[in-house]
Amino acid sequence: xxxxxxxxxxxxxxxxxxxxxxxxxxxxxxxxxxxxxxxxxxxxxxxxxxxxxxxxxxxxxxxxxxxxxxxxxxxxxxxxxxxxxxxxxxxxxxxxxxxxxxxxxxxxxxxxxxxxxxxxxxxxxxxxxxxxxxxxxxxxxxxxxxxxxxxxxxxxxxxxxxxxxxxxxx
Numbered sequence: 700x701x702x703x704x705x706x707x708x709x710x711x712x713x714x715x716x717x718x719x720x721x722x723x724x725x726x727x728x729x730x731x732x733x734x735x736x737x738x739x740x741x742x743x744x745x746x747x748x749x750x751x752x753x754x755x756x757x758x759x760x761x762x763x764x765x766x767x768x769x770x771x772x773x774x775x776x777x778x779x780x781x782x783x784x785x786x787x788x789x790x791x792x793x794x795x796x797x798x799x800x801x802x803x804x805x806x807x808x809x810x811x812x813x814x815x816x817x818x819x820x821x822x823x824x825x826x827x828x829x830x831x832x833x834x835x836x837x838x839x840x841x842x843x844x845x846x847x848x849x850x851x852x853x854x855x856x857x858x859x860x861x862x863x864x865x866x867x868x869x
Contacts, residue, residue, distance in 0.1 A: 704767045706795040709776035711804025714811035721776035723857045733766035737777020751783045781837050792842050803844040810849045
């Protein structure tokens with residue numbers, strides 16, 4: 700199955716802190732850490748809509764497998780609706796075996812809305828769209844996820860994940 704890379708999955712609703720956490724975690728983990736952002740792949744590279752048949756799934760898988768072969772750690776972050784991306788998670792779970800660290804940002808809607816207002820792209824969509832996209836506790840059924848709450852700071856989240864992944868590295 701190739702290199703013994705680790706996979707970190709960061710999931711949650713829009714505005715929950717996945718991208719910010721992914722970037723900070725990549726910086727802390729250092730060289731050899733690949734960050735794959737669902738939004739960048741879907742909205743910027745492929746320019747496709749999300750949904751059950753999105754073309755983004757195939758590229759996300761290919762990038763993760765590239766990272767498995769060429770990097771020490773792969774971070775995959777995004778909303779990644781379980782129902783739409785179930786096949787991706789099944790394949791990643793198989794490919795990365797027991798080296799998967801999954802986290803779900805269990806943040807209340809009002810908090811995600813407040814966080815969204817601080818983002819540079821806040822003008823692109825608002826409360827109406829966020830309510831439409833909202834999925835309460837969209838947890839993976841096949842990979843155990845640790846819940847991350849609004850009370851945790853960015854530094855606390857990054858440190859928590861870092862310690863878990865590094866502890867398993869040795």
